[in-house]
Amino acid sequence: MALRLFNTMSSQIEEFRPLRDQEVRMYACGPTVYDYGHVGNFRTFVAVDLLRRFFRQSGYAVRHVMNITDVDDKIIRNAASDGVSVQQYTAKYEKAFLEDAAMIGIEEPMLVRATEHIPEMAVFVSKLVEKGFAYRSDDGSYYFRIAKFPQYGKLSKKDFSGMLDGARVDVDEYDKDSARDFALWKAPKPGEASWDTPIGPGRPGWHLECSVMSMEELGETFDLHAGGEDLVFPHHENEIAQSESLTGKPFARFWFHARFLLVEGEKMSKSLGNFFTLRDLVLKGHKPSSIRYLLTSVPYRSQLNFTFDGLKQAAVSVERLRNFRLRLSAGNFSPGATSQMQALAEQSVERMTGALDDDLNTAQAQAAIFEMVRQANAAFDTGGIKQDDVPPLLSALTKFDEIFAVLDDDDVPKMERVLDWAVSEGREKDISDELRAALQSGQLSDADIEKKIAEMQAARAARDFKASDAIRAELAEAGILVEITKDGIRWRRK
RNA sequence: GGCGCGGUACCCAAGUGGUAAGGGAGAGGUCUGCAAAACCUUUAUGCGUCGGUUCGAUUCCGACCCGCGCCUCCA
Helix, strand or coil, rough: CCCEEEEEECEEEEECCCCEEEEEEEEEEECECCCCCCCHHHHHHHHHHHHHHHHHHHCCCCEEEEEEEECCHHHHHHHHHHHCHHHHHHHHHHHHHHHHHHHCCCCCEEEEHHHHHHHHHHHHHHHHHHHCCCCECCCCCEECCHHCCCCCCCCCCCCCCCCCCCCEEEECHHCCCCCCCCCEECCCCCCCEEEECCCCCCCECCHHHHHHHHHHCCCEEEEEEEHHHHHHHHHHHHHHHHHHHHHHHCCEEEEEECCEEEEEEEECCCCCCCCCCCHHHCCCCHHHHHHHHHHHHHCCCCCCEEEEEHHHHHHHHHHHHHHHHHHHHHHHCCCCCHHHHHHHHHHHHHHHHHHECCCCCCHHHHHHHHHHHHHHHHHHHCCCCCHHHHHHHHHHHHHCCCCCCCCCCCHHHHHHHHHHHHHHCCHHHHHHHHHHHHHHHHHCCCCHHHHHHHHHHHHHHHHCCHHHHHHHHHHHHCCCCCEEEEEEEEEEEC
């Protein structure tokens, strides 16, 4: 079975096939680095990451390019009010973005920056002017003439045919031929950051960078272009218009858009007080793995309701999967294999892959792995797992984690970094007791813990349960959970 | 107003023209010195409302109610 993906262009689920065998070329619209990324941003980026990972698991080499928008009106304004250069300003937030992305398991794509492609953008604009698709206004700005691109609106399913002539013209935009024409190049206003180029001084319009950089890295026609649903119009529509006008060829073949999320049932907004950056959530004590799990638990085209209750539920779910893996890796099994477990592992992988093939149905993929965990756990309890059953079961789990990336327990060091950052930013007051408690377990070294466990073992051998329980309580206090199993004492950091 | 998406148990949420995945939470139980983990049982004759099509609809059609998105460089 092959991957079937919803294509915004056709509004249908289509079978995905890259243009070149075995290689997927994809471009994702990245962040405008003017602030810390919020959960909404990361829902989209995580969805794209999942897609990229699944492409790779499906056997494709993936060339994944993402832009960093490091110049726009907001950046220029904020940098000016902070009294720093645009470069200084964006460097800080780009770094923060990349740290955050890594924190929730996003594999780093090839990064391209708008400010590093100014000359190419100027060339792009001048070619559009030559071909008659763009024009220069009196102030030195350049606009794309959408009347020259009859297919304008094909992605967002908008009909502009009736609005092109005689459309109302905003007073501010008197120099555009049509109100719908969009800026390719903006002439500088006094004091604004600007670049000197053959087409005159100024800075790129927002859409230009994506066309220029995607085609430069991936070719004039590539396989897939991704972003948040808000980008369908005008951003991606404009990219198509300017790119296809220039090349005369189809731009991206698949358009992948992630739906916005709700926070506590409402649209996220600063005024509602439900606006959270990734760092805010970690400061409240939530694990990066919980956040990633919650973000992936609802298929990318559905509206996800991101709640704190959901975050807690996600943490427990991840815990369950991690426990299962621990159980398998640490257990003692008798030699041999069972047809039941062999079949279970195989079927689970099939179900999981089948679900992801179906337009990335992550909810069903998760259901498949949990079904396996339940059945295997039940078998475990009755000795129904043999030595040779363990590798296929673990491998199914690994296959799951190649996509979802939540099983490795590296939450504590990641959270520590956020705590350090908060301290360095003078935001100690935002560090919750929950976060401090979650980091407790990082205080003791493995050796310290092992020593305590050995003491516990000795006490238990002497049937001194009181002493043993005291040690267990002490460790629990330090964030270490001790479990006594038939295979010995096991511990883990909470 | 134009275009589009959705309303499934206490919460999150998948899904199908033939009688409701999975996770969390709750309750009861098994195991255990006690915990933890795990397992078992249990929690929607019901899938926004009202009609229609059909042998049969949660799934198709229509109307209505509610929520959400894009149409203003917000992922």
